[in-house]
Amino acid sequence: MTQTVHRKVVLNAYPKGTPKPSDFRIEEGPIPEPGENEMLIRTLYLGLEPRTRLMLNPTTEDNKAMRPHGAMTDIGKVIPGTVLGVVIKSNNPKFNSGDLVEGFLGWQNYVVTDGEPHPTNNPEGVAICDPELADPIEFIGPLGAPGLTAILALKHEGKLQQEESIVITSAAGMVGCLAGQLALLLDAWVVGVTSTDEKCDYLMNELGFDAAINYKTTEDLDAAIKEACPDGVDYFFDNTGGDMAETIKANMSKNGRITRCGIIANYNKTGWNQSEQFDGQFSVHNHVSEYADARNTIADLLKDEGIQYQRKVFEGLDSAPEAFIALLSGQNIGKYIVQVS
C-alpha cells in the first residue's frame, strides 16, 4: 500500500536500560522531495539490529570517541536502522526509479538521500540489491551485515579446521545461527550458548548444532563448556561480551582464536567505555571489497538449503519499537523485520 504521508519513528526520550515504548514516538509530515543528486526511497522493510541501541544514548565521556562526527541520533531525530526500499524518484545518475536498495537510513516510510556514505547515519552508503541473486528480503538478513559478518569473521579470524570446536554466544540470533551453520559446513564441532530451552532445541534439532547450553539455567557454565569442549575451545565467536564471555575465554585451547563480534550484554548499560571495549573488535565494514563474493556464497547456500534461518515479520512502522524491545529482551530466533509498505 502506498502511503501519502512521511512517517518516522523518532527518539522521544533517552532510554534508561532496556528501552520502553514511550522512549519512541511517531512524527508525520509531507513526503520529502529529492533535491539535486538525491533520490526518494519508499521503505519496504526495516531490519532490526541490536547496535541501534548504542545509538540511542546521549553523547558522554564514555562514548564520545565513538562519535567523532556527532551523535547518531538525538531527541526528535529518526531512529537509525537498516532499510530495504525501492527508489521511486531519482535525480542521481547512480540510481534509477525501481532500483531495490539497502542502507542504514532509519525507521521511516520514505527517505531522501544522495546514497553516499555519511559517517553519522549511513556509514556504507546505499547499495543496489540484485534481485537475481536472491529474494530482496535476504539483503537485510543473510546477505546483509549479519550474514557478511558471520562468513567474513569465520574466514579471517576463525580459520576453522575440521573437528575444531567453536563456541558461539547469542547462537540463535541472526549472526550466531549463520556462523554456527557455516562452521558445521566446515565439519567443526559447534556449540551454541543461548538463553532458553526452545532456542537450544532449535539449534540442536533444526540446525544440527553438536551441543547447546542454556546459560540462564546451567548452574555452572564453566563446567558445561568443559563438558562440551573437553579439549578446549578452538574458536570463540562472541556476540555478547560480559561475564559469560569471560567464562568461555578461560576455556580456550592453546591455539584458540576469538572473534569479538558484539557486546550485547552491555548495550542497555551506561557507564562503560565504548571506545575502549570496541577497540580491536571485528568490523565487517573493514571487508567491503569481499562483500560481493561473500554474498554469492551465501546466496548459493540459501538456494541449496545449506543454511537456513527464522525470520519474524512485524506489520507496520508503528510496530518497530515493540519489535526492537523484544529483540533486546532475547525473544528473537533469527531475524526480526518490520514490513513498512
Ligand SMILES: NC(=O)c1ccc[n+]([C@@H]2O[C@H](COP(=O)([O-])OP(=O)(O)OC[C@H]3O[C@@H](n4cnc5c(N)ncnc54)[C@H](OP(=O)(O)O)[C@@H]3O)[C@@H](O)[C@H]2O)c1
Ligand atoms: N562486528 C560487526 O561487524 C558486527 C556486524 C553485525 C552485528 N554485530 C554484532 O553481532 C551480534 C549479533 O547481532 P544480531 O543482529 O545477530 O543480533 P542477535 O544476536 O539476534 O541479538 C539479539 C539476541 O541478543 C541476546 N541478548 C540480548 N541481551 C543480552 C544480554 N544482556 N546478554 C547476553 N545476550 C543478550 C539474546 O539472545 P540469547 O537468547 O541467546 O540471550 C537476543 O535474542 C551483536 O552484538 C551485534 O552488535 C557485529
